[in-house]
Amino acid sequence: MKKTELIMGMPITVEFANKSATRHFKTVFDYFKEVDLRYSTYKTDSEITQINNGLPKSKWSSEMKTVIALCEQTRKETSGYFNIRHNGKLDPSGLVKGWAIANAAGLLQENKVSNFCIEAGGDVQVNGTDSDHRSWTVGIRNPFNIEEIIKVLAITSEGVATSGTYIRGQHIYDPHRPKRTLTRVKSLTVIGQNIYEADRFATAAFAMGEAGIKFIESIPNLEAYMVTDDKMATYTSGFERYAANV
Amino acid sequence: MKKYVLGIAVGLIFLAYTTVLRHQHSEPVLAPTTLGQNNSTNQSASTTANSTTSTPTTTNSAATAQYRDGTFTGSVENAYYGNVQVSATIQGGKITNIDFLQSPDENPNSIYVNQQADPYLKQEAIKAQSSNVSTVSGATFTSSAFIQSLTSALSQATQS
Numbered sequence: 001m002k003k004t005e006l007i008m009g010m011p012i013t014v015e016f017a018n019k020s021a022t023r024h025f026k027t028v029f030d031y032f033k034e035v036d037l038r039y040s041t042y043k044t045d046s047e048i049t050q051i052n053n054g055l056p057k058s059k060w061s062s063e064m065k066t067v068i069a070l071c072e073q074t075r076k077e078t079s080g081y082f083n084i085r086h087n088g089k090l091d092p093s094g095l096v097k098g099w100a101i102a103n104a105a106g107l108l109q110e111n112k113v114s115n116f117c118i119e120a121g122g123d124v125q126v127n128g129t130d131s132d133h134r135s136w137t138v139g140i141r142n143p144f145n146i147e148e149i150i151k152v153l154a155i156t157s158e159g160v161a162t163s164g165t166y167i168r169g170q171h172i173y174d175p176h177r178p179k180r181t182l183t184r185v186k187s188l189t190v191i192g193q194n195i196y197e198a199d200r201f202a203t204a205a206f207a208m209g210e211a212g213i214k215f216i217e218s219i220p221n222l223e224a225y226m227v228t229d230d231k232m233a234t235y236t237s238g239f240e241r242y243a244a245n246v
Numbered sequence: 247m248k249k250y251v252l253g254i255a256v257g258l259i260f261l262a263y264t265t266v267l268r269h270q271h272s273e274p275v276l277a278p279t280t281l282g283q284n285n286s287t288n289q290s291a292s293t294t295a296n297s298t299t300s301t302p303t304t305t306n307s308a309a310t311a312q313y314r315d316g317t318f319t320g321s322v323e324n325a326y327y328g329n330v331q332v333s334a335t336i337q338g339g340k341i342t343n344i345d346f347l348q349s350p351d352e353n354p355n356s357i358y359v360n361q362q363a364d365p366y367l368k369q370e371a372i373k374a375q376s377s378n379v380s381t382v383s384g385a386t387f388t389s390s391a392f393i394q395s396l397t398s399a400l401s402q403a404t405q406s
Contacts, residue, residue, distance in 0.1 A: 236367060
């Protein structure tokens with residue numbers, strides 16, 4: 001039982017292994033719509049837009065204060081690579097997506113739904129098993145051909161997030177800075193105990209370039225799979241336990 | 247409404263753009279004319295945008311005459327690990343080039359990385375796998391920032 005809606009500018013897909021859970025499609029999608037209303041920097045009446053227009057901190061919702069504090073914590077944990085301040089404005093959307101998926105998963109568990117898969121814009125959180133009572137399988141997209149997958153993960157409670165630059169392509173000529181070196185890292189997939197952890201560290205580690213995978217290696221409970229422009233993959237020491245035999 | 251339709255048009259151009267990239271096995275330089283001329287998807291995008299604009303600037307083809315000629319700089323969009331900004335060049339009503347003025351490659355900070363992590367990393371060549379999966383994990387960030395910046399560049403090209 002699978003359903004997709006377009007929210008927060010991206011397709012969000014929820015799959016339940018059991019028919020009895022389908023009434024909770026609405027629970028999940030309503031939650032994402034609420035998050036969008038509060039955190040969308042493209043909506044003129046969202047709380048984050050009001051904050052960027054000068055709403056004093058004393059009037060921020062407590063949830064917003066929590067999210068901004070989580071962003072600040074992530075900034076410190078990643079030596080500043082994760083930063084939501086751009087041109088004097090706050091944009092927490094790099095954290096909100098993973099955070100919202102994790103919260104949606106929490107809502108399902110509160111409602112006694114234990115076998116589900118939520119995917120939002122390429123970020124995934126699973127729990128339990130699929131309708132065949134097997135581990136959920138998550139393909140890692142080939143950054144050189146977005147219609148292919150290059151790895152299959154079999155997981156039952158983890159989150160998976162990928163950062164990358166598929167769209168720009170490696171060799172698009174930049175006439176303004178023709179001599180600069182373009183990044184070698186095409187995509188970086190991170191597996192964490194939940195999507196919140198996986199997503200925020202994938203975002204920050206990707207910004208570190210090739211050092212990103214070493215950064216992930218150094219953090220307990222995170223594994224990563226990095227694809228570089230030589231069509232090689234580099235992966236962390238504990239990654240293989242999540243790889244499915246295909 | 248106009249903005250909405252323009253958004254759809256940009257989305258279609260974007261699809262055409264990714265289609266072009268997908269067929270480039272050896273990753274050649276993006277030819278300056280690919281976006282404007284060689285792709286049927288882009289033609290339909292042009293038609294969509296054309297229906298929202300009452301002042302076509304050229305008359306040789308109804309499907310490709312909706313943009314003013316010139317180079318238009320898009321907004322700076324946050325791709326979370328850096329900014330994306332594009333400029334679109336229009337010639338004869340067609341997009342003939344898209345340049346990246348900013349892209350998230352440059353790292354503002356340095357980071358201490360434990361060199362001891364190195365020996366634990368493993369490598370393999372990537373290869374396509376054919377397998378049914380529940381879902382797929384892939385990147386979206388740069389692409390959405392790209393669309394936002396290009397939309398903003400093209401909205402300038404449609405202002406008369």
